[in-house]
Amino acid sequence: MVERRIPIAVQEAVNKVMEHRITGEREKVSILNCNNRRLAEKISAKHNIPSFDKSPYDGFAVRSEDTQNASSDNPVEFEVVEHIGAGQLPTKTLKVNQATRIMTGAKIPSGADCVAMFEVCQTSDRNNKQYMSLKRKMAAGQNIIKEGSEVKNGELLLPEGTIINPGVKAILATFGYNQVEVARKPVIGVLATGTELLEVDQELVPGKIRNSNAYMIASQIEQAGGICKYYGKLADEFDPSYKKIKDVLEEVDILITTGGVSVGDFDLMPDIYAELEAEVLFNKVAMRPGSVTTVAVKGNQLLFGLSGNPSACYVGFELFVRPVIQHYLFNNNPYLKRIKATLAADFPKPNPFTRFVRSYITYENGMVNVQLAGMDKSNVVTSLAHTTCFMVLPGGTRGFKSGDQVEALLLNDPIGQGEF
Ligand SMILES: Nc1nc2c(c(=O)[nH]1)N[C@H]1C(S)=C(S)[C@@H](COP(=O)(O)OP(=O)(O)OC[C@H]3O[C@@H](n4cnc5c(N)ncnc54)[C@H](O)[C@@H]3O)O[C@H]1N2
Numbered sequence: 001m002v003e004r005r006i007p008i009a010v011q012e013a014v015n016k017v018m019e020h021r022i023t024g025e026r027e028k029v030s031i032l033n034c035n036n037r038r039l040a041e042k043i044s045a046k047h048n049i050p051s052f053d054k055s056p057y058d059g060f061a062v063r064s065e066d067t068q069n070a071s072s073d074n075p076v077e078f079e080v081v082e083h084i085g086a087g088q089l090p091t092k093t094l095k096v097n098q099a100t101r102i103m104t105g106a107k108i109p110s111g112a113d114c115v116a117m118f119e120v121c122q123t124s125d126r127n128n129k130q131y132m133s134l135k136r137k138m139a140a141g142q143n144i145i146k147e148g149s150e151v152k153n154g155e156l157l158l159p160e161g162t163i164i165n166p167g168v169k170a171i172l173a174t175f176g177y178n179q180v181e182v183a184r185k186p187v188i189g190v191l192a193t194g195t196e197l198l199e200v201d202q203e204l205v206p207g208k209i210r211n212s213n214a215y216m217i218a219s220q221i222e223q224a225g226g227i228c229k230y231y232g233k234l235a236d237e238f239d240p241s242y243k244k245i246k247d248v249l250e251e252v253d254i255l256i257t258t259g260g261v262s263v264g265d266f267d268l269m270p271d272i273y274a275e276l277e278a279e280v281l282f283n284k285v286a287m288r289p290g291s292v293t294t295v296a297v298k299g300n301q302l303l304f305g306l307s308g309n310p311s312a313c314y315v316g317f318e319l320f321v322r323p324v325i326q327h328y329l330f331n332n333n334p335y336l337k338r339i340k341a342t343l344a345a346d347f348p349k350p351n352p353f354t355r356f357v358r359s360y361i362t363y364e365n366g367m368v369n370v371q372l373a374g375m376d377k378s379n380v381v382t383s384l385a386h387t388t389c390f391m392v393l394p395g396g397t398r399g400f401k402s403g404d405q406v407e408a409l410l411l412n413d414p415i416g417q418g419e420f
């Protein structure tokens with residue numbers, strides 16, 4: 001008689017998995033190859049930005065008090081005493097009616113408290129001297145980027161877990177992080193079980209299928225920020241499967257197997273977990289697809305037994321594996337971003353369990369819409385190609401119609417959220 005499995009709620013299953021989450025390690029990498037890594041150190045300003053009063057324009061630095069009588073019919077004349085470009089240091093302190101010719105980004109000379117742009121200045125030469133005249137008043141601080149006006153030394157700018165995007169990299173370079181501490185990527189072993197499986201480069205033979213799950217999971221792992229180590233296929237034979245899994249566990253942080261977790265004669269994973277003396281956290285979840293997703297733990301290693309059905313496998317990864325990877329990568333918002341959206345098509349079928357419907361988001365006349373990605377069966381693989389979110393239909397509901405407000409979990413949102 002087949003064992004009766006008692007399904008647990010999705011939230012409970014997620015909580016059980018996350019009880020066994022581990023925080024990753026740190027490693028230093030060069031700023032030249034840290035794209036999309038997650039910071040493993042918080043970044044605070046190491047100095048003021050800017051670190052000196054600087055000019056935002058090409059023009060003349062002057063003392064605003066000298067310009068108070070300037071007007072269109074009363075131009076005020078200044079002797080130009082120095083020329084400085086960005087990177088040069090002024091050597092002269094301005095006296096009454098003196099000006100420094102200054103370029104954008106250059107340090108404001110002492111004595112000056114404003115900059116007049118070239119466009120509003122007239123220049124002239126006389127007796128081997130240069131002069132500038134101005135027909136307008138300037139206010140103190142006008143056209144000056146004050147030291148520390150953007151960021152003050154010591155200010156916290158980026159928390160641990162931040163993804164290094166181009167803007168983050170600019171901040172790292174600004175403060176001289178030519179090496180930066182990032183979260184080490186977890187190494188995730190992948191094994192696909194099933195005598196029916198062929199490798200991608202093998203010709204199709206009757207009764208067999210190609211192992212699409214492993215390649216799909218490899219891509220999901222990398223998108224989630226992990227490193228996939230693919231260890232190939234396992235035929236449905238206990239001893240070699242057990243041995244291979246035992247060996248792989250020596251080399252990886254996390255193990256994912258696909259298939260063999262239901263109640264079939266060749267579904268070996270339950271016995272393999274038992275032989276490993278791994279604690280099975282659950283083997284039945286009140287969800288569709290993925291209801292037979294099984295997760296076990298051995299020591300501090302999580303062993304994810306994802307379903308063999310491609311869509312069940314895919315959903316199982318996103319709900320249970322991805323948050324573990326995100327936490328490992330110092331992301332305090334490890335769960336998929338959950339949004340409200342409008343269903344763009346009818347979805348009449350009953351949802352005995354919480355259903356995660358493969359969908360994608362469109363934005364029309366200011367509305368966020370959920371579109372169905374295609375066939376919504378656990379064994380279907382093709383609709384996954386169009387899937388960018390899961391519409392979440394609560395268990396015990398049915399008869400959803402176009403226009404209904406629904407919730408959706410966004411896949412691959414880099415920020416995520418703090419609770420499931
Ligand atoms: N009598 C019952 N039968 C089944 C139940 C049940 O409760 N009672 N559970 C069903 C559910 S739910 C799912 S989901 C599937 C998944 O079970 P397994 O994890 O044991 O998956 P397999 O049996 O190994 O394979 C299922 C299906 O997926 C294909 N497959 C397997 N591996 C791959 C791969 N790497 N790439 C592509 N496709 C793969 C496999 O050929 C099967 O067609 O069990 C139901 N059965």
Ligand code: MOO
Nearest residue numbers: 289290291312378
């Ligand atoms: O686990 Mo299932 O519910 O068919 O995908």
Ligand SMILES: [Mg+2]
Nearest residue numbers: 260262264267
């Ligand atoms: Mg099976």
